[in-house]
Structure formats: structure tokens, C-alpha cells
Amino acid sequence: MRQLAATLNVSLVLLVGPFLGECLGAPSDSPAKADFYVSADGCDDWSGSLPESNRQGTDGPFASLAGARDAVRTLKRDSPDRDVVVLIRGGLYCLSETVVFGPRDSGKGDATVTYAAYPRERPVFSSGRPISNWKRVLATFPGLPKTARGKVWVADVPKIDGAAWRFYTLYDSKGMLPRARSAGFIPSKNGRRDTLHFPQGRLRNWANLEDVEIVVRPLHAWIVNILPLASVDEKARIARTAIPATYAMNRLRFLQDTPSCWVENVLEALDAPGEWALNTREGKLYLWPKGNRGPQGVVAPRLRELVRVEGVIDQKGPKDVPARNLCFCGLTFMHGERYLLTRDDAGLQHDWAMHDRDHALLRLRGAENCVIEGCHFAHSGGGAIRIDLHGQGNRIVGNEIEHIGATGILLCGYGPGTKDVNRKNVIANNHIHHTGRIYSHSPGIFLWQSGGNRVANNLIHHTPYSALIVSGCIARFFTRGDARELVRTIRWHEVGAGRRRNTPRELVPFLHTHDNLIEYNEIHHAMEKLGDGNGIYIRGAGAGNVIRRNYIHHLLAPTQMQAAIRTDGGQRDTLIAENLIYKCASQGIKLKLNNRAENNIIADIIRCRAYVSLREGPMTGATFKRNILYHRSGKRCIFIDQDRKGTRGRKPAVMKDIDADHNLYYCGDNRGESGKALAANQRDGVDAHSLADDPLFVDPSKGDFRLKPGSPALKLGFVPIDGSKMGLRETQGRNARQSPGGESLKAAPEE
Secondary structure (H helix, E strand, O other): OHHHHHHOHHHHHHHHHHHHHHHOOOOOOOOOOOOEEEOOOOOOOOOOOOHHHOOOOOOOOEOOHHHHHHHHHHHHHHOOOOOEEEEEOOEEEEOOOOEEEOHHHOOOOOOOEEEEEOOOOOEEEEOEEEOOOOEEOOOOOOOOOHHHOOOOEEEEOOOEOOEOOOOOOEEEOOEEEOEOEOOOEOOOOOOEOOEEEOOOOOOOOOOOHHHOEEEEOOOOOOOOEEEEEEEEEOOOOEEEEOOOOOOOOOOOOOOOOOOOEEEEOOHHHOOOOOOEEEEOOOOEEEEOOOOOOOOOOOEEEOOOOOEEEEOEOOOOOOOOEOEEOEEEEOOEEEOOOOOOOOOOOOEOHHHOOEOOOOOEEEEEEEEEOOEEEOOEEEEEOOEEEEEEEEEEOOEEEOOEEEEEOOOOEEEEOOOOOOOOOEEOOEEEOOEEEOOOOOOOOOOOEEEEOOEOOEEEOOEEEOOOOOOEEEEOOOHHHHHOOOOOEOHHHOOHHHHOOOOOOOOHHHHHHHOOOOOOEEEOOEEEOOOOOOOOEEEEEEEOOOOOOEEEOOEEEEEOOOOOOEEEEEEEOOOOOOEEEOOEEEEEEEEEEEEEOOOEEEOOEEEOOEEEEEEEEEEEEOOOOOEEEOOEEEEOOOOOOOOEEOEOOOOOOOEOEOHHHOEEEOOEEEEOOOHHHHHHHHHHHHHOOOOOOOEEOOOOEEEHHHOEEEEOOOOHHHHOOOOOOOHHHOOOOHHHHHHOOOOOOOOOOOOOOOO
């Protein structure tokens, strides 16, 4: 390990210097106290003491996390009930194998085992392996685009375990480098899940076809598949994929003029600085570096998981044995590989993630009362944090997650069945941004078959698709054979194989995403790329979920197919209350069935499709009370969009079926529109006491939505919303920022 660290010293400076520099303060006057220490200059044959304890250089800290873990095991044999602390010095720790913690590494009773950064230092864990010995490619090199001639460099790629090393992501000191990508195109007709019909000249039967992948948004606007090519028939213009897409590979249903396919990792598409292509047959990596110098500090990842906490999982049985009381604090994780679809995968809703897979830098799989706090996850191809299967009482608090290929935080329980053991976790005060850099459908936070959790005070922004998803399963998937999406997650031995589950009552025992509290989160600049997504989305989950006191603003994407908060797919018994929705396109709240929207502010919807959209009935039991719908300016203003006839087999969704009253409607440019909207509702027998009037906000032009004394909203019973508690809290250190407007509700400026 010491030799490896020395070899990688240059890469340390070039690659993670910015990360190390952020927290490297002056040395402490006295060493921090711990049971063991880890240092990049240490040795796993030493005792794990501080270097200062032995000036002869024959003893000192361990060199690796695994070395410290093994020492803790020995210590706990004699003192199982004591707390144990391992402090890790700043530096780069290169991993070639996942570090695994199990039940024997747990704290007993209330005792904890903590692996933390040494005070004011930043340990960085990376699975990156340097690529070196670069040479400039001749300007006449065949296959390169004209724009790239004389600018591309090449390096030999070492073999791994005697085989060609195939990697799918690449990094330099600035972060992830983009793979060479062809121009987008619209598929021709008659595609299937494993068959793509393409326009003339778009695909070739490349000599290294096994390296080439097709990226496709199949049929719908809400998913991206990355699929290996199995064959290309240039004459017939038909390509087949080795793994099927989620849906048939045809023109997008909703965005029909959008190019939805392209090819990656082909040399002729290497036409911009930063791009690269890998040819495993030749063992060559081609890169057009950024800047005027040759490639510097370039690494490729070895692992998808860097650290895993894993209990004893009983897949078929009712009870697991979790690992417990492990804490990871102040650590940085980088350079993980992205995941690949396999034929045996079981997908969550729309294949937005795969069930029980090694798709995150730090993964808890069968864990209780573990803590991930103050850590930094950055520049990686997969997700950041997962809690899979059995996961209870865990806390994910105060972390920063940025520039990653997939989901920020995923709670993924067992599939629909009677085993309900992923619950009562806390996800709080995390700063999550720029997720989905590869898999664009990946949200900041995703709860699936996980209940009783508190998700609070997180700041989520700059996501290509939805920011926060709460999901389970719906009835039709209980009759769909062996489909990858959701069907393979169902625990048939508990549900009853072949039994239809067509009513909400029949599904209730198997839906575990219930009683979650989603509160005080701030979301902005979500939905930057894909369509038909939302700020907060809930579908097919259980009852009792509460979405309250969230601040969702500046969802500015051009598509008309999105909402700030949306209930969908049979979702029932959800409360949406005391949220501020400001400057979002193109809908405020999409409400269905018996869900309740109460005491929300929806202001200045952009490219207004509707402030509130009703889309699935019957809505018996639904409420719409004490909401303020405020349209300051703009020609188009639709407060309530009702689905009076029903669409796509759904029953009508209309205001007359809702318990609606004490709402306030206001259209600043045309106050007559407010009166018309209210009068229409009153003709339907609702909104008897509601008003069409100015709510008297303090300064709506600056996003300040406090109510002035005498506001008619107060007379209607509207409860003022305290914006000072929304967003990140000041206790988060370097990630902290003021909540929107302090005590006011003031939106962040547009970016």
C-alpha cells in the first residue's frame, strides 16, 4: 500500500488537490484522540497508532480502511460494549476492492464504531487507476474527425486479471470526462425493446462493436437506457441490443421531434475537447484533453462500490441479521464506475434504478442505526448512497452529493410482499446537486418500498429529471409475466403467484412506501433535460405520506409536461400542505383520486398549463382548502384544469367531487379571470366561501410571500408558512446557506 501511494503521488496532487485543500487547516496543537489511526503513509502491519508515538518509523497508523476494520474486530473481542473511534488522516486512498463491513464489525448494544476524518483534514477514497504514458496521435490517423486531427492523444490501457480492461467512465482533475457521442437522431418505425430501426448512415458495424453502446430514450420522455450493441445490419438499417430497453425504441410519444438516440464510444464521434473513446480490442484509450497540454491526472475507475455495510440477508425468509451502529463521518468518496444493465435485473418504477444492486459509492445492505454524516460524494458514474433491503434507523445527514452519474440517495426495500423492513430512516440536511450526469432519469432522492422515513431540509437542484421520487408498485404489474420493470421485484411466495391485485385494498398490505414525512426541503432547477417529470413525485406508494413545507421554485425547463408536486398512478391518502411553489413550469400541483392539497401557495406558474391539474377520479375524499393561487402577470392563466371526460381509461376528475373551500384566487393582470374561475367552481357547488382577491403578499416581485396584516387569506383561515425552516440548516458547515429569505419566503434568483 505504501508503494502504491508513492506511485500515485502525482495523481493525488493533480486529481484531488481541490478536495484536500478545502479542509486542510493548520495542524492541531495536540493529536486528536482515537483508538486507531489511518494514514496514506501508514502500514497495515503497524499497530494503528499515531506516527508521533514512535519516532523510529517502525510503528504508526494503518495504511487502509480495511486494516483499521480488522484491528477493530480484534479490539472488540475483549471490549465488545465500548465505543470505538478510527480517525483517518488527509490524503488519497486508492481502492482496488470494495471494503466490506458486516455484523462482526457492528457496535454492540448502544456502542458505536466510527470511521471519521481526522480534524480539519480530508481523506479521499477513490477507485481510480491512473492512465499514463500518453502519446499524441498523428494528424493523419484514420477515423478521427477533421476537427480532432492533431489534438487527440492515445495511451495503452493495462489489462486487469489478464483481460482487456473495459471501463465506462473517465476522470481528470475537473471531474467526469464525456465519452465520444454521435449526433442524435430519431428512430425509424417498428422498433422493439431489443431492435432499433435507424436512418441511413447513423450506425455502423464497427470492428469493436462490443465497445459501442446505444443511448436511447425509448418511447417515453422519462427514461434513458444505455445498451450494448449485439449486431448492426447497415444495409437493412437494423441494430439489435444485447440487453432490452425498458420500452420499444421508437419516436418519443410526447416529444416527437426530439432526437432520442445516439451512439457513444466510437472514434469518429470524438470531436470536442474532453471527449474520449476506448478500443478494448486494441487496448487503446483515445482522448482529446482540455487545454493546451497533454492529458494530466487521468484515471479510470475499478469499482462500482467503494464501501459496503452488509448484514446477513435472508432473501426468501422473514428475518435478516443487520450490521449495526457503524458511523462514517467527514469522508470523501470519488471515482466509482457506472452500473450496467444485466438480463437478470429487476427494475424499480420505469427502471429508474435497479433493485438490490451495487450501484452506489457507499451502500448499506442490511443495516440498522448506521450514520453517514458530513461526507462528500463527487465525480462518480453511479449513485452516491443506497440503503437496500433491510434498513432501519439509519441517518444520512449533512452530506454533499454532486456531479454523479445516477441517484443521490436511494432507499430501496424489499419488493411488494409481506416483508417490510426498510423504514424509519432519516435523510436530512444534505446538499444534492448535478445528479443524473449519465442516467438522466436519476433523482436527487428516491424512496422505493420504504416507509416511515423523514426526509427534511435537503437542498436538491440541477437535476435532469425529477428531484425527489416516492414510489411503490401498481396493480397492473401483478399480471405482466416476467417484465424487468417492477414485476421481478414482487415477492410471489408472499403475495400468491398468479393472483390478480386490481383494487387499492388488495394492494395495501404489499405497499411499504407509507407514512413518509417529506418536509422543509428546497428544490430548484430540476427537470433540466427530460420530460414528464416533477419536483416531488409520488406514485403507487402506500397511505399516510405527507409532503409539507417544501419550497419548490424555478423549474424552468421548456417542456410542458411537468409539475412541482404530482400524485400519480393510483396514489391515494397523501397530504400536500404548506408548500410554496414559485415560478415553476408548467403546473403547480397535479392532484388525483382522494389526495389532499391544503394551505399551499402556488405563485407565478411559467408557461401556464394549470396551477392545479385534476387528472384521475373519482376524487371522493379529496380536499382543496385554504390554498392561494397567485398569478402576477402573463397572458395565460388557468387556475384549475379539470379532466371532465376522463382520459386513457381513467374516470373523470372534477372539482365538484372535491371538498374545496376557503381558497384565494388572484390574477394581477386581469382580475376578472380570478372571478370567472371562482364563479365556475361555485356553479359546481364548491368554493362557497373562497375569494377572488389580492392576498397582499409583502413583495411578490422579489419572491417574498409573507402576508401583510389584513390579508384576505388570513380571514379565510390560511396559516402563514414559515420559510426560515426550509432548506439547508446553518449547522451543515461549508454546505450551509441561508434558508429562503430568512423569515420571509424569498426565492433564489434565476440562474
